[in-house]
Amino acid sequence: MSQPLRSGTDCAAWRELETLAQAISASSTRELFAQDAQRFEHCCIEAAGLALDYSRQRVDARVVNCFAALADQLSLRSRIEAMFRGDAINSTENRAVLHTALRRSDATSLEVAGEDIGALVRSERERMLTFAEDVRAGIIRSSSDQSFTLVVNIGIGGSDLGPAMAVQALKQFSSGAPGVAFVSNVDGCQLADLLEHADPERTLFIICSKTFTTLETLTNARSARAWILQRLGPKRLPQHFAAVSVNAKAMDEFGVHPAYRFAMWDWVGGRYSVWSAIGVSLAIAIGRAGFESFLSGGREIDEHFRAAPWHENLPLLAGLLGVWNIDLLGLPTLAVLPYDSRLARLPAYLQQLEMESNGKHVRLDGTPTALPTCPVIWGEPGNNAQHSFFQLLHQGTQRAALDFLLPINSSCASQPQQDLAIASCLAQVEALALGKDADQVRAELARQKLSPERSAALLPHKMHEGSRPLSLLLFERLDPATLGRIIALYEHKVFVQSVVWGDNAFDQWGVELGKTLTESFIPLVQKPEAVTGQSSSLMGALSYVQRWRN
């Protein structure tokens, strides 16, 4: 019987962190900077083209030393290697966790359960990239022998969020490619809006679904199929449908073109699958070279994560800073604030990655977690956020941890405007960290020559406490390699946190109840007049369906 895995509170370092949290809380961030003239140099780690500046987090060298001790006491190095070599660490589903295998470059084998998955990954990637290049080049053509001008990815969750976020983020690398659009919600409006102006003769649908049983995806796929059948007829249908799934039988039954079917595997979680053929719409947008660059960025972070000393290890620091903010400073949410509109969907992507991974209340052994787990992830592009919820961040009673992401170069050849975004970002992180105290406000009011009574009345309203904990992730530009690095950084941050909390970051049993109830509720909604024996609230809601549905 193997030893039960330790989690954070089982470790001596955790008790030291609790003591340090008390001590640090007594110091403002301004005081933390005053205590170390080289705070920035000590708290900004650059690796793989990313610079993580955590100098405005509420930590000092003692805390970071404790992070390293905690990592060792949790045997984190061996936990990392267990993941990379394909141990069945997703123990509730008895599966390996090998999204990292999707971005390996070497031709070495990776034996898992007697199968060389390295070769499997390389051959499927090659098929997918060849398909993507052939669609881009007009070699793969429609049923009327035309090139495709619109590619529609039909999927949801991990079969949508990653590709959709990445295609938007890397728009400047997609010139000359067919348009790529995403349909995910079950209500049919996204699809209707898209098909209103689409040319069936030149539209390719890609059905992305690991299980090929997801209600939303199958519903949209069937609607798309009906649209093509109505306009092109059954013989021409297969040439307009590709698919990515574990479920080969379902792809066949749907009528997907035999050569346009791509495999994925149980040892890749949906929220970790953008690196697989699920990323085919991204590969069509940015091409083989762009996708391989994307993979290389993720691989750089893999190598960094496995090799870097803890004090210089970006995923370790990001992960434990997050645990520190949630469990020791009592901040249950994390706002993700990218200062680039092309990253507008990054918060949504990270919502699934983090909250479907660590939104758990039991540990791997089934016992309740000893600590609050997983931040509630939210966020918007930076300047938009400043004009939306930054008032609360600066002066509210509710506190949040903050991740600022800042590309230095414009993603759309508008550097003068990106410079304004940079100035905005740097101003905000300084203001949130350092605040504005009473003396500074008094001096400001004095310059306005206000009456003493008016100044006294305004003083409390204009003070900014500061000391809001935040990280600033800087990078040169938003290109495929950098996006790969950012995604891999957050993936491994999530893994580090799951080791501290002791939960399984790779299953998602919590989504099953809603799915099962939905299936049973469909007939109730279709015939509300016949419903009996349900809860009063459900019966009440169904009565509105009956009364108000046209």
Ligand code: F6P
């Ligand atoms: O949200 C539940 C979930 O199973 C996610 O984990 C997954 O990414 C999504 O639904 C879509 O699943 P599939 O790719 O099987 O359609």
